[in-house]
Amino acid sequence: MTAPETEVSAVAAAAPATGADAPPRGRRTWRRLRADRAAMAALAAVAALVAVAAAAPLLCALEGQDPTTFHSDLLDSARGGVPYGALGGVSGDHWLGVEPGTGRDVFARIVYGARVSLGVALGATALELLVGVALGLGAGFGGRRADAVLSRLTDLSLALPSFLLALALMAIVPQSMPRPLLLACVIVALNWGNVARLTRNQTLSLRSREYVDAARLSGARPARIAVREILPGLAAPLLVLGALKVPLNMVIEAGLSFLGAGVRPPTPSWGQMLSSATTWFRADPAYVAVPGLLLFTTLLAFAVLADGVRKAVDPRWSDRS
Numbered sequence: 001m002t003a004p005e006t007e008v009s010a011v012a013a014a015a016p017a018t019g020a021d022a023p024p025r026g027r028r029t030w031r032r033l034r035a036d037r038a039a040m041a042a043l044a045a046v047a048a049l050v051a052v053a054a055a056a057p058l059l060c061a062l063e064g065q066d067p068t069t070f071h072s073d074l075l076d077s078a079r080g081g082v083p084y085g086a087l088g089g090v091s092g093d094h095w096l097g098v099e100p101g102t103g104r105d106v107f108a109r110i111v112y113g114a115r116v117s118l119g120v121a122l123g124a125t126a127l128e129l130l131v132g133v134a135l136g137l138g139a140g141f142g143g144r145r146a147d148a149v150l151s152r153l154t155d156l157s158l159a160l161p162s163f164l165l166a167l168a169l170m171a172i173v174p175q176s177m178p179r180p181l182l183l184a185c186v187i188v189a190l191n192w193g194n195v196a197r198l199t200r201n202q203t204l205s206l207r208s209r210e211y212v213d214a215a216r217l218s219g220a221r222p223a224r225i226a227v228r229e230i231l232p233g234l235a236a237p238l239l240v241l242g243a244l245k246v247p248l249n250m251v252i253e254a255g256l257s258f259l260g261a262g263v264r265p266p267t268p269s270w271g272q273m274l275s276s277a278t279t280w281f282r283a284d285p286a287y288v289a290v291p292g293l294l295l296f297t298t299l300l301a302f303a304v305l306a307d308g309v310r311k312a313v314d315p316r317w318s319d320r321s
Contacts, residue, residue: 029313033312036308036312063094066105071104100283109268110290125249135192142222150196166190167259170261179264191248203230236313243310244303255271270294277292
């Protein structure tokens with residue numbers, strides 16, 4: 001579940017080169033990103049997903065359905081609960097058909113499920129960056145003892161069998177705790193290590209720069225130097241790592257929900273829909289295809305966008321283009 005070490009190495013390449021003490025300017029980075037057609041298409045897809053998730057209540061109101069109402073009259077009991085009609089019962093009232101066995105509207109569950117899947121992924125990514133940056137700065141800028149303790153803690157986090165621990169934690173936590181919040185917290189607790197390691201390595205490199213030495217000689221406190229001088233230099237690699245972590249966290253959420261350790265019904269989730277679809281893929285292939293294709297497209301869009309961001313913030317890439 002933890003991102004591979006090669007991912008952190010690739011992200012580290014996005015840090016400013018030795019000859020460029022300041023991070024890439026926003027306009028220059030945006031110009032490079034805008035020139036990448038694949039990245040812009042991926043950005044448009046991600047923006048559309050965020051808009052759909054934000055407008056889920058409005059979209060369901062336009063359709064006239066909700067994600068929890070059962071429509072048993074639309075199911076063929078003689079065939080075990082398969083929806084009447086083609087493509088899972090697609091109609092003017094149910095734009096993507098209904099769920100087999102329950103009759104709940106698939107479109108409503110998809111758009112509300114996007115809220116859960118995307119919300120957990122974005123929330124977990126933001127918290128991972130916050131925790132990882134704080135601990136990484138402490139290790140890289142806090143002296144030998146702090147570096148030794150925090151580095152060993154980071155190594156321990158990276159060595160843990162994260163997915164198995166996530167399953168165990170999700171099973172023992174009380175049911176009263178909101179599952180999306182719990183999912184985000186579990187993902188953060190087990191996946192902050194690579195952010196901390198990247199931050200620590202980049203901090204060790206940046207703290208020897210001339211502008212950091214100048215700030216130190218001027219009497220600035222270590223905390224001020226870390227925030228005002230070191231953090232801006234970390235923006236580029238952390239931006240790339242954050243873009244890579246969003247799809248990774250979506251996969252984790254989908255996997256946990258698929259195994260029954262994520263959000264619980266009636267709260268919709270794409271992973272939960274895929275889990276229930278495994279028993280219906282022969283009788284109703286459309287029910288498997290809709291959440292599966294959406295999850296695949298979303299992960300592909302985030303991956304392409306992350307690659308485009310890496311190219312935009314990497315000065316060595318701009319030299320090649």
